[in-house]
Amino acid sequence: MYKEKRIQEFEEMSLGLFVHWGLYSLLEEGEWTEEINKIPPKKYEKLISHFTAEEFSAKQLVLAAKEMGAKYVTLTTKHHEGFYLYDTKGLSTFDVMHSPAHRDLIKEFTNACHEENIKPFLYMATYDWHDSDFENNFDRYLKHLNQAIKILCTNYGEIGGFWFDGNWEKPNANWKLDELYKIIRTYQPNAMIINNTGLENRGKLINPEIDAVTYEQSVADSNTVENKNDKYVAKESSMTINDHWGWARDDLNYKTVAQIIEKICQAKNLKSNFLLNIGLTGNGSIPQIFKDYLHAIGIWISKNKAAYYHGNPTNITSKSNKKDFVLIENNKLYIFLHDLGVVGDENVILTGSNTNPRSFINLYHKIESVHWIDDNEPLSFMQDLKEGIFTINAKGNRYGRNLIVRIACAIISK
Structure with missing residues (x-):
């Protein structure tokens, strides 16, 4: 069209x-x-x-x-x-x-x-x-x-x-x-x-x-x-x-x-x-x-x-949270993550965790690195290229800073 x-x-x-x-x-x-x-x-x-x-x-x-x-x-x-x-x-x-x-x-x-x-x-x-x-x-x-x-x-x-x-x-x-x-x-x-x-x-x-x-x-x-x-x-x-x-x-x-x-x-x-x-x-x-x-x-x-x-829509879909999705721009994947909660003392807040894996399917590009785009903090990840499965450890939001939808940037290897 x-x-x-x-x-x-x-x-x-x-x-x-x-x-x-x-x-x-x-x-x-x-x-x-x-x-x-x-x-x-x-x-x-x-x-x-x-x-x-x-x-x-x-x-x-x-x-x-x-x-x-x-x-x-x-x-x-x-x-x-x-x-x-x-x-x-x-x-x-x-x-x-x-x-x-x-x-x-x-x-x-x-x-x-x-x-x-x-x-x-x-x-x-x-x-x-x-x-x-x-x-x-x-x-x-x-x-x-x-x-x-x-x-x-x-x-x-x-x-x-x-x-x-x-x-x-x-x-x-x-x-x-x-x-x-x-x-x-x-x-x-x-x-x-x-x-x-x-x-x-x-x-x-x-x-x-x-x-x-x-x-x-x-x-x-x-x-x-x-x-x-x-x-x-x-x-x-x-x-x-x-x-x-x-x-x-x-x-x-x-x-x-x-x-x-x-x-x-x-x-x-x-x-x-x-x-x-x-x-x-x-x-x-x-x-x-x-x-x-x-x-x-x-x-x-x-x-x-x-x-x-x-970012533009992709067919990469989430296996962890149906609201999560991925957009693409050239060699960058933008991963929109919802409901991360906040990491804090158990006496103050109970919604977040330092371990929060989020998995996606239909991702067959080799990923070089992943980081939050708001503060550039690197994130660990795992990838199965053959199966098209990609998992990142998203963590929760820092105490006092909940962005509601937080976005990670995954760099595609050239």
Whole structure:
């Protein structure tokens, strides 16, 4: 299969930050609060008069993404609520230019991305609760959508990709996707086209112009995408830190850092990008809890960046722990090891051991040496080349330093 350059570059980026922000952020109850809590549209639309964006700093947002290790950021330009975060040039009065903020926030975002060498991806909801044409005059609605995308294609410099969301609301409608995607191919030929297929159709390819299929709140389920065309299609797993995408002050049900890091690794083993979501507050600031999560994930990425960004899946499989896996880059094998525990005094901690053999099969390369990539400590190993069996003594994590997924590097003999 032929792999487009933009898709190759997308896969090399590996990790992205998803950012949800809109009028719903002012209510601090998640991005679907209008629909789920049955807020009358006219009442909801009055929120625009409170949208100041006074604490939004595109620079700080992009730097937080870089600290996590993200190579691209996907920001909502308009969610299902119908409110645009950019200047729609008269297309709509329900945009940021008609709010007290009166700033093109997408312009600020794309500028910051370009300055920091981060790819800006733009989310656009195709399901709209506030545009009556969505239900009453769908052809006119689609023309409006195309105009909105053309504005994004022609006013914000190079865009890394477009992320559509909502076609699942009208699965049998004629969305005229060829017309929409032609606009992107004409004005932003290097941009990825991604159209979220929702919770019920994860990984489904809906149009040959799609560059990556989506796995919402999940990781990819295989290394390949079912595709009858000659074009190679990438994968992207998206996940929230809690139960929703927009900011909600009173939600305490957060995933652990360990759970997220394991999901990031699992996606990588399935050759899928990982898009981790945060929500901004109503005034545009990053909640402290999300700053802390991005910082913690960034620590792991910084210690393992060579393996994470450059490793590719192999058929080498674990006999010891089904979560363990091996990636390859040239003459290096990166061995991702889970559940190592921590070595410590028996009166303090009981989960780790100095002896922790992990065995793998289908490894027929002669191995020269093995070491941890975070501190270069050498590891002992045994190998049966004839049977393709390879075993290393992984040990546990040092007390006070649990990396959750620790990576060993095995050097293949030349």
